[in-house]
Amino acid sequence: MILFFLTSGLFLGWSLGANDASNVFGSAVGSKMVTFRKAAIIASVFVILGAVIQGAGASHTLGKLGAVNAIGGSFTLALAAAISVYVMTKFSLPVSTTQAIVGAIIGWNIFTGNPTDGKILSKIVMTWITGPILGALFAILLFILVNRFKRAAGIHLIRFESYVRTGLIIVGAFGSYSLGANNIANVMGVFAPAFRLNDLDLGLFTINSNQQLFLLGGLAIAVGILTYSKKVMDTIGGNIVELTSEAAMVVVLAQSLVLFIFSSSALSDFFIRLGLPPIPMVPVSSSQVVVGCVIGIGLYKGVRNINFKLLTEIGVGWISTPVMSGLLAFFTLFFMKNIFNIDVGHKITESGSTVNQIVASGTEMSEIMKFLLLGICIAGAILLVYYYLLERKKAREFRKSEEKFWKNLK
Amino acid sequence: MALFTRTTKNLILKIDEFFDNIELGLLIFREGIKSYVAGDMESFHRHLAKVDSLESSADKLQREIENDMITNSILPQHRVEVSQLIEELDEIIDAIKSTLYEFEIEIPEIPQEIHHDIISVAEASASAAEELIPAARAFFKMPHTVREKLLKVYYFESETDKVAYNTKKKIFHEMNKIDLPHKAHLRYIIHHIENISDLAQKAADLLAGMAIKIVM
Numbered sequence: 001m002i003l004f005f006l007t008s009g010l011f012l013g014w015s016l017g018a019n020d021a022s023n024v025f026g027s028a029v030g031s032k033m034v035t036f037r038k039a040a041i042i043a044s045v046f047v048i049l050g051a052v053i054q055g056a057g058a059s060h061t062l063g064k065l066g067a068v069n070a071i072g073g074s075f076t077l078a079l080a081a082a083i084s085v086y087v088m089t090k091f092s093l094p095v096s097t098t099q100a101i102v103g104a105i106i107g108w109n110i111f112t113g114n115p116t117d118g119k120i121l122s123k124i125v126m127t128w129i130t131g132p133i134l135g136a137l138f139a140i141l142l143f144i145l146v147n148r149f150k151r152a153a154g155i156h157l158i159r160f161e162s163y164v165r166t167g168l169i170i171v172g173a174f175g176s177y178s179l180g181a182n183n184i185a186n187v188m189g190v191f192a193p194a195f196r197l198n199d200l201d202l203g204l205f206t207i208n209s210n211q212q213l214f215l216l217g218g219l220a221i222a223v224g225i226l227t228y229s230k231k232v233m234d235t236i237g238g239n240i241v242e243l244t245s246e247a248a249m250v251v252v253l254a255q256s257l258v259l260f261i262f263s264s265s266a267l268s269d270f271f272i273r274l275g276l277p278p279i280p281m282v283p284v285s286s287s288q289v290v291v292g293c294v295i296g297i298g299l300y301k302g303v304r305n306i307n308f309k310l311l312t313e314i315g316v317g318w319i320s321t322p323v324m325s326g327l328l329a330f331f332t333l334f335f336m337k338n339i340f341n342i343d344v345g346h347k348i349t350e351s352g353s354t355v356n357q358i359v360a361s362g363t364e365m366s367e368i369m370k371f372l373l374l375g376i377c378i379a380g381a382i383l384l385v386y387y388y389l390l391e392r393k394k395a396r397e398f399r400k401s402e403e404k405f406w407k408n409l410k
Numbered sequence: 411m412a413l414f415t416r417t418t419k420n421l422i423l424k425i426d427e428f429f430d431n432i433e434l435g436l437l438i439f440r441e442g443i444k445s446y447v448a449g450d451m452e453s454f455h456r457h458l459a460k461v462d463s464l465e466s467s468a469d470k471l472q473r474e475i476e477n478d479m480i481t482n483s484i485l486p487q488h489r490v491e492v493s494q495l496i497e498e499l500d501e502i503i504d505a506i507k508s509t510l511y512e513f514e515i516e517i518p519e520i521p522q523e524i525h526h527d528i529i530s531v532a533e534a535s536a537s538a539a540e541e542l543i544p545a546a547r548a549f550f551k552m553p554h555t556v557r558e559k560l561l562k563v564y565y566f567e568s569e570t571d572k573v574a575y576n577t578k579k580k581i582f583h584e585m586n587k588i589d590l591p592h593k594a595h596l597r598y599i600i601h602h603i604e605n606i607s608d609l610a611q612k613a614a615d616l617l618a619g620m621a622i623k624i625v626m
Binding site: 031032033035151154155156157158159161162244245395398402406 | 418
């Protein structure tokens with residue numbers, strides 16, 4: 001039953017993977033510097049790591065916007081958000097999962113009669129504005145730095161490209177980690193208050209309830225990346241503005257930095273220690289940030305290069321996503337409660353405690369998680385060996401055909 | 411990663427070697443023409459054999475460079491242009507080889523009066539192509555300097571045209587002792603020598619476009 005309720009979250013995770021992974025590796029794949037297969041594998045691994053290790057911060061903020069106190073409600077919200085994201089992805093628009101889930105939470109607040117915390121909402125919406133601006137600024141600065149270095153160093157173009165390719169893989173891995181850390185809140189954040197699992201002791205470390213939830217979400221994101229992100233990656237990579245390889249690297253790095261900033265508790269604590277205001281731990285829209293980065297580069301290179309038609313389409317998607325998701329959540333909650341008689345949540349009392357909170361738990365689930373982890377490790381190892389052997393076979397066949405060609409020519 | 415670094419290094423070496431082949435081919439072409447005009451056929455044949463071997467080596471390198479770029483996905487955004495540049499440069503060494511072979515097969519009789527002119531056409535034409543090589547090398551290291559380096563290519567191409575025009579005019583207007591088929595044969599030979607600078611100009615146009623794209 002727990003797994004059934006989680007399906008909508010997993011579907012949302014899949015949508016996020018299909019759509020938002022393109023923000024991390026889209027420019028690299030679009031500029032043909034990294035193959036889709038390589039990008040998808042790296043992104044999948046690091047998204048899961050980011051979600052499990054550092055996913056708690058942003059999830060906490062989302063919980064404050066609307067602490068969904070029934071698993072039926074969590075299920076419905078995730079479903080509404082997932083459908084919204086899926087529809088936008090179908091049209092190849094880099095839509096924001098953050099906006100979809102925020103819209104859905106507001107829909108839940110309205111339906112259950114809970115007030116929406118204006119401060120939290122404005123904090124989240126502010127990042128929708130500051131995220132892309134910060135992304136654009138980082139992108140311009142990094143682009144200038146990389147270009148100056150390239151010119152001053154006089155490195156051979158082929159060597160430079162090999163450095164950029166390595167850089168793209170490293171910053172792509174960092175970006176995927178940040179995406180997992182920041183955006184797992186969108187996927188599993190709504191389930192966290194209504195979900196309790198036993199801690200999973202793996203000998204070297206222990207995975208708590210939220211981390212198990214995030215692991216499942218991370219896996220769903222990974223499946224989304226592997227199965228459906230290629231189409232959106234092509235949109236990001238080549239359509240807004242044609243990117244050079246170094247620009248692609250700068251976009252990924254700038255975007256990763258922005259996502260990391262908004263999900264790193266350690267960095268926020270460091271700011272507080274310096275006497276500066278803390279950085280809000282908010283799930284940032286990676287789609288908006290990456291578009292900001294790409295526009296930053298476009299502006300630096302000259303406005304003529306930007307595809308404004310596509311930007312307008314993306315902008316329309318940004319407004320329509322939360323509205324669509326909110327309305328969908330509201331009406332789905334209505335049907336769930338009144339037709340299927342499922343508890344979708346209650347008004348939170350003034351003291352802050354929840355009424356009739358349904359907590360999902362179970363030792364069976366922990367056992368499933370254990371086997372799931374083992375299965376992932378084995379499948380990963382098999383895939384790695386298979387991939388290596390396949391590449392070796394291809395190289396050998398190519399070498400043979402070349403030798404034959406020159407032999408025949410003689 | 412180590413494997414990839416080695417591939418990169420090998421590819422850079424292959425491209426450099428390819429450029430070296432073209433440069434050497436041009437030097438030998440000059441010497442070959444001088445030998446032929448001077449009547450030193452032994453030296454001419456030695457130069458011809460050397461050019462033949464350089465052309466084969468360039469063909470092999472061209473294929474290896476293209477293969478390396480495709481199989482290792484190197485320079486994905488510039489791959490087509492780089493391959494095209496290599497192709498254009500290869501055409502230059504092909505033209506050098508075919509021109510020298512024409513001398514060997516057709517054994518054109520070069521009158522004493524135009525010995526100097528024929529050598530001048532060959533010098534100017536080879537210079538145009540020679541000036542292309544530093545520009546092509548610069549594309550990979552300092553693309554912002556490519557355009558200024560290409561100026562010399564255009565200068566020598568236009569010089570070749572002038573010298574070739576004057577030589578042809580001299581053949582048809584002043585040299586009444588030789589018959590028309592001989593004159594036509596000489597015109598044909600000059601046209602082939604001239605062709606090297608035309609090919610250099612074509613490659614220079616491509617390189618100029620590539621440099622703009624990479625600098626912008």
